[in-house]
Amino acid sequence: MAFDPSSLKYDAAGLIPCIAQDHATGEVLMLAWMNADAVARTLETGRVTYWSRSRAAFWIKGETSGHVQRLVELRLDCDRDCLLALVNQTGPACHTNRRSCFYTAVREGDEVVISQPMA
Amino acid sequence: MAFDPSSLKYDAAGLIPCIAQDHATGEVLMLAWMNADAVARTLETGRVTYWSRSRAAFWIKGETSGHVQRLVELRLDCDRDCLLALVNQTGPACHTNRRSCFYTAVREGDEVVISQPMA
Numbered sequence: 001m002a003f004d005p006s007s008l009k010y011d012a013a014g015l016i017p018c019i020a021q022d023h024a025t026g027e028v029l030m031l032a033w034m035n036a037d038a039v040a041r042t043l044e045t046g047r048v049t050y051w052s053r054s055r056a057a058f059w060i061k062g063e064t065s066g067h068v069q070r071l072v073e074l075r076l077d078c079d080r081d082c083l084l085a086l087v088n089q090t091g092p093a094c095h096t097n098r099r100s101c102f103y104t105a106v107r108e109g110d111e112v113v114i115s116q117p118m119a
Numbered sequence: 120m121a122f123d124p125s126s127l128k129y130d131a132a133g134l135i136p137c138i139a140q141d142h143a144t145g146e147v148l149m150l151a152w153m154n155a156d157a158v159a160r161t162l163e164t165g166r167v168t169y170w171s172r173s174r175a176a177f178w179i180k181g182e183t184s185g186h187v188q189r190l191v192e193l194r195l196d197c198d199r200d201c202l203l204a205l206v207n208q209t210g211p212a213c214h215t216n217r218r219s220c221f222y223t224a225v226r227e228g229d230e231v232v233i234s235q236p237m238a
Contacts, residue, residue, distance in 0.1 A: 078223075
């Protein structure tokens with residue numbers, strides 16, 4: 001069946017969450033949002049493209065930072081309301097310069113920072 | 120710093136997305152939603168507990184199906200608006216009886232089912 005971005009289920013703002021996962025290591029890097037056009041652009045260009053809710057604009061990941069996400073494979077879930085992008089991530093995915101945005105763990109009731117910014 | 124579920128950023132409905140990842144294999148299993156009480160219950164009980172948007176009720180994963188998610192570690196992202204739960208998943212995470220909800224890939228413009236229900 002041909003994939004049509006408009007067949008996904010978007011929220012009231014026209015957005016769908018997309019998890020970015022490192023294709024090689026399986027590390028979950030980040031979660032951001034796409035609209036139907038961002039999904040289409042991601043597939044057309046192979047460059048993972050989100051919709052920035054704060055800037056209300058397309059966000060071609062790495063366009064200014066150089067920390068590009070190349071799409072390896074896009075997957076959708078059973079409810080068609082969440083995406084999983086397997087990516088080749090150049091450098092850090094996080095704006096704090098860490099590889100992953102999920103660098104804080106809850107351990108014994110405390111927040112613990114478990115990874116440091118990349119050199 | 121002590122972790123306080125109310126310190127997370129919830130959406131207008133009081134919810135935050137939570138990615139469940141297999142602790143052992145790194146496979147991304149599903150994404151569902153939690154409210155602050157569900158976050159607290161997950162940490163207190165070690166049983167991953169979502170908020171079901173369709174039922175408007177707590178959803179203790181596996182309570183009826185037996186496909187329990189035991190929490191190994193809860194992580195939060197840099198913006199505090201997304202959670203990552205590392206879990207021990209008993210059986211399938213997906214209601215289709217597949218291990219992961221992300222069993223459909225987009226390949227050369229087509230939707231391709233890449234995993235089958237568990238026996």
